[in-house]
Amino acid sequence: MADSETPFRYDAAFADRIEIAWQQRWERDGVYRVGNPGDAGFDASKPKFFVLDMFPYPSGAGLHVGHPEGYTATDIVARFKRMRGCNVLHPMGWDAFGLPAEQYAVQTGVHPRVTTAKAIDNFRRQLKRFGFCYDWGREFGTIDEGYVRWTQWIWLQAYASWYDSKAGKARPIAELEAAVAAHDEAVEVGGVAKKWSACTPLERQRWLDTRRLAYLGEQTVNWCPKLGTVLANEEVIDGRSERGGHPVKRLPLKQWMFRITAYADRLLEDLSLVDWPDSTRVQQAEWIGRSEGAEIDFAVEGFGALRVFTTRPDTLFGATYMVVAPEHALVEAVTKGAGSLDAAARAKLAAYVLASRDRADVDRQADSKEKTGCFTGLHAVNPATGERIPVWTAEYVLMGYGTGAIMAVPAHDERDFAFAKAFELPIRQVVEIAGQPFTGEQATSGEGAAVHSASKALSIDGKATVEAKRAVIEWLEGAGLGKRRVNYRLRDWLFSRQRYWGEPFPVVFDEHGKHHPVAESKLPLTLPELADYAPIESDTPLPPLGKATDWVNITAADAGIDPKVLPATSKVRRETNTMPGWAGSCWYYLRYCDPMNAARFVSKEAERYWMTGPDGASRGVDLYIGGNEHAVLHLLYARFWHKMLFDLGHVSTPEPFAKLFHQGLITSHAYQRTDRTLVAVDQVEERDGKFFEKGGGEVTQVVAKMSKSLKNVINPDDVIAEYGADTFRLYEMYMGPLEASKPWNTRDIAGVFRFLQRTWRVAVCERTGALLLAAKASDEIERLLHRAIKKVADDIERLAFNTAIAALIEVVNAATRPTEMTDPTQGGMTREQLDRFTRLLAPFAPHMAEEIWAKLGHATSVTGAAWPAFDAAMLVDSSVQLAVQVAGKVRAHLTVPADASAADVERLALAEPKIAELLGGKPPRKIVVVPKRLVNIVP
RNA sequence: GCGGGCGUGGCGGAAUGGCAGACGCGCUGGAUUUAGGUUCCAGUGGGCGCAAGCCCGUACAGGUUCAAGUCCUGUCGCCCGCACCA
Known part of the structure; x- marks a missing residue:
């Protein structure tokens, strides 16, 4: 604690004081405001950087620790890019329509607008306390009339358009x-x-x-x-x-x-145009679910054509029955009297349809093992064989995919096979697959060569699957029975x-x-x-x-x-329906470019500058960070809106988000009994490094999601009160890789807090508050600084904040003065070194950086300072220590000049007594020299 | 079932194919302090050894290479997504 001895010690109260002071000053001076092309003082020839967070739904519960994780990451990048000379667009707003406020309104009668406004105020207060460098002048909510207007306008654009x-x-x-x-x-x-x-x-x-x-x-x-x-x-x-x-x-x-x-x-x-995580692109591709095949019309007696979609038209000769979804029009026709079913059979069919109709898709899929179905009494004709085949209805055929009807080829499709077995329908092999003989025990679904596939109409025997598909489609098209078709899983x-x-x-x-x-x-x-x-x-x-x-x-x-x-x-x-919550989040990134525009959803100039840059080379939002729970829907919907707007000439890029990154989940701890049930944190006590349930046996610590019931939820407000915002930010970035899911460990926060305290002590006297500067620059610290300048910049670019912070810690550790050092000018950093170090610290711990920056005599915010330069020559030491390996095992070390030649290194290594002894006088077979790293001698 | 990802000290994690364990937590010892705390210094993967040093070690089993945590093949385990998609 700060006491009368050390009034300038960096503790929670001190952090709180300077953080709030700087936040007020940033707001007063509009430090994070950024203009638009055409505004006074705005240099539109400078490169731009648009760094965006997925905006939050302001829930009544306030921020949880997951929010500031992504927000701190973007904050660091935004501050860094600014120091690198970019115009940075870094906005925040509110995804504010949604169900919770409406449900609350149903229960209490309080208008959702009122509860939402309150929640927004609380979120804004919490976010500001973190010192994020948002341009709050661009803030809006999706519920604002000035925004709703353009959401509705965009919908009208879609209403007034068609896809050519x-x-x-x-x-x-x-x-x-x-x-x-x-x-x-x-x-x-x-x-x-x-x-x-x-x-x-x-x-x-x-x-x-x-x-x-x-x-x-x-x-x-x-x-x-x-x-x-x-x-x-x-x-x-x-x-x-x-x-x-x-x-x-x-x-x-x-x-x-x-x-x-x-x-x-x-x-x-266009997924190939974006720099997104593979997993997300794969998820989107699977959601779209493109598959190539054919649609084929089967003549159904007394009904007309029944159209199916298949990816395996080559197996047409093996189609021994058909199945339609229970919702299919054909089934409805039969239940209403068409066809030849007797009354009892018709009642059975109707009952089957009714039972499946009231079960949602999800439940149908849950019990996927058992095949159920019902015969419709109708027969179709297989166009290739001329055979009469029965038409069934079954839940395993989904109305929402393809045409809601299939031709069943039990020999070569597992689902059809299981159904055929269950209802004793014929199974006929029509594909011979090398190394996978058809035994009748199970379906064989790979590619091979067509067999038993010849009739008067068509013969494809012997053709490879690809050829056979083509031949069947050609024949279908010629006979007017079907055609090539690409089908999608994606629905409107x-x-x-x-x-x-x-x-x-x-x-x-x-x-x-x-x-x-x-x-x-x-x-x-x-x-x-x-x-x-x-x-x-x-x-x-x-x-x-x-x-x-x-x-x-x-x-x-x-x-x-x-x-x-x-x-x-x-x-x-x-119209009395309303739009879903997705509507507002489909285009908010565009509105941030020009949030107050009353004449257009975004001005052309602002959109072009912030989405493509001064040279037109950028491909949208430069960095978009948010959770992977939005990997499919939000990101797909936003891309769709963006493409519509692109086609209609309203935006300049085919894709909205050039680079996307998902932050990992922040988890917590809980405890587990031997029967694997979980125990809440407050029911456990630690003794001798082991954990025991109160009044119970030993339990083990496990990683678990934060939840109220486990009493392991961390509240950001509490953490800030205990350590300050700089420590909170630093801790979340230091926990591990941004994309990894990682547990919050309360004990570890002290580590980064101590780092900030040490940083402060290196720079400032805890008793007087005066700067403590080294009289003379230490060569070691100078080299560490150059290395950190390079490493921190590289690490920020690849979003590896944990290792960037480690590099900062190393600098401070080297500059730390031992207790016994009575003359502070003997340790620490020179004014000029501290000046550069403070700029490295600024993106991570902006409040402390500002405080030191001001003490260094700067009148303006460190936000506007330039990122320091490094000297490549300072990155390498004049002499380096090499490992000398014999057969891949390190046996000795060698100190040589950094620029030593391979021949010199070889000679020195062989001269090493230990190595000579190991070699026993025999000449080595091979020597590999890796400059500045090691030399490996193969005996 | 299909797809994506991950297995490294007591814990979080680091490592362009080049000395595994940076940095932090915890722990051990020491200095400072009336004491506790704080701060600073040193140590800290396992085993053997007084020591020099030696052996083992990145889930497991193989392989490629002068050299593998990293590349390849297979196995096991965990996480995430999709799932009767014709």
Whole structure:
């Protein structure tokens, strides 16, 4: 503790005092503000660096220790890049729409805006206490009207666009409409082709809706009548809601969708443009799930064509039955009386369909071992063999993938094989695989050569799989029975939520059910006030916004619709669904470039500068750090929005995030009994280096996630109170590699705190607060400094902060004065050395760095100082110690000049008495000299 | 099942194919201090040895190489993602 003897000792209270003082001064002086091209004093010829954190959802619980991990990393990079002469864009804001505030509102009646504002204030306070160098002048929340307006505007851009697959990009849908109208093309409406001029306005819209990027589509959802909301698959367990255990129905619902599938190929291919972790790119690629194959039409007696997708058209001759998903239209037709089933069989089929319908996808997949299914009574014809094959329905075929129907080839597909065995269906080998003979015991699914694959129509016997596929597809195309097709696992994106606390859709419906976009001049469309936020309990989805009847029922003029389209007084209804939480996070990085712009979502100049740099060479956000829990959805959705905006000419780069990095999870400790159950931290005591459960046996320390129940949650506010923000920042960066998951170890924080104390003592007298400077520069410290200048810079570039800090510690340790040293000018660093060291320290411990920097006589913040230069000559010592190995084992050491020649080194090594003795006078077979490292003698 | 990643002291971790264990924690001893704490100095992978030194050691088993924690093959264990995707 600081006492009257040492009032300038660096302790918690002292750290607190200087940290808060510097934070106030930074704010007062606007040290971290950065302008935009065109602003006074902004040099747009300087390189830029855009370093971004995944912005937080401000929960009522406040920051946890995981937040500052990524934020400290970006803070260090931002400060470093500034010192390297970049204009740095380093913003922070709030992903503030979301369910927790809405649920709280349902329970308490407090408006989500109120709770959210409070949570934001708390988050901002906590973040500021860390001394992060955000340009707070660019702060915004996704709920701000000035932001919502442009989120809605972007949605309108998608609404007004279609994907031109010939051009490979999005275009205004007005162009499509004009082209179709100009040629009076026939379009397909309700299954029949019709001249454009003969279509009603509603029919035209329906057709255009099949092209729009934001369109009204139908999707099967998990609807929980009791909760009054649609649930995600993960929220449904055994047909009941995870929360409350209420029944869940699966029903089709008209909702706004994004045609993200149109971008599937580009989202996949452009993964090669970005510097992202492999695991994340792989996850995205798998999520997109591209597979090449063919679609084939099978004639079903009394029904028409049944279309399937297969990646193995070469196995067509082995298709001995077909399976459709229980939701397939064919099954519905049969249950309604089509086909030849008797009443009992039909009832059985209906029961099967009903049972599977109320089970969500997730549950179907859970018990994947047992194959269930039901015969539909229908038969199809295998187009290759002419054989009559039965059509079944089974849960193992998913309606959401391909066409919801398959041709089953049990000999060469494990799932089909298991099903065929269970229901005694025929199995026919049609592929011979080298080294994997077909025995009938299990399916063989690799590539090989086609066998038993000949008929009057087609013969592919002997062809290798690749050739056989091609031959079958050619034949199908010639016969009009099918064609080549690329299929994706990715589905269109369901963008409607039956919630209150989200962006309203800027769209209205007229009395015919036709939708009209709300005019841009009427944006932002804000949420109505509600007396009660509870969802409406009903059998069909009714969003809470439906309660706001005055808001919902308006006129065409209110929506800003052109009177030529709809008379001003026409009654229209607003869309009552809202956008999901993803909406705001899809483009916030763009808004940071120009957050206050009222005329555009981002100015062209600001976007171009911050996304591409002064020379246009940059490829978006230069560094984006966040957790890998967003590896797929957020990052895929944001890329999709960005590509739409790119196609429409609103942004300059094809990808938003050039480099992505995931920080690891910060875990904690807990204790484990011998039966592997966990014990909370407060129930354990340490004795003689062992751990015992209070009133129980010995337990072992294990790594566990932080959780309230284990009482091992670390609160950042507490840690800052005990050590200060600089120590907190330093500790999290020193724990280990940024990407690694690592346990918080309270005992270890003292280590970095002591490092800061030692640093302070090297520079400043604890009694007087005066600088303590060495009279003469020590050569050792000078060399260490040069080495640290290089290493810290290199390590920051590769985000290896733990080793960068280790290099700083080494400098300070060398400069530390022993107790017995009575003359402080004999140790420590010279003024000029300390000046450079302080700049190295600044990105990591900015508050202490500022304090020392000021004592060194600088009037302005260290933030604006330049990163020091190193002299390459100072990185190597004049003489080096080499290891002398005999047969790869170190047997002696040799000190030689750094520039000693290989021949000299050889000679000296052989002259070493110990080595000569080991060699026993025999000439060595080989000598390898690695300059400045070692010499290896092979006897 | 498929895909990605990881196994190094008592603990967190370091190491462009070139002396394994930087740096920190903890621990041991010493100095300073009335004492505790603090601070400073020294030591700290295991084994044998008074010592010089020797042997072993990066999950395990092989291989490539003058040289392997690092590259290759196989095995075991752990973590993450996806999962009846036709």
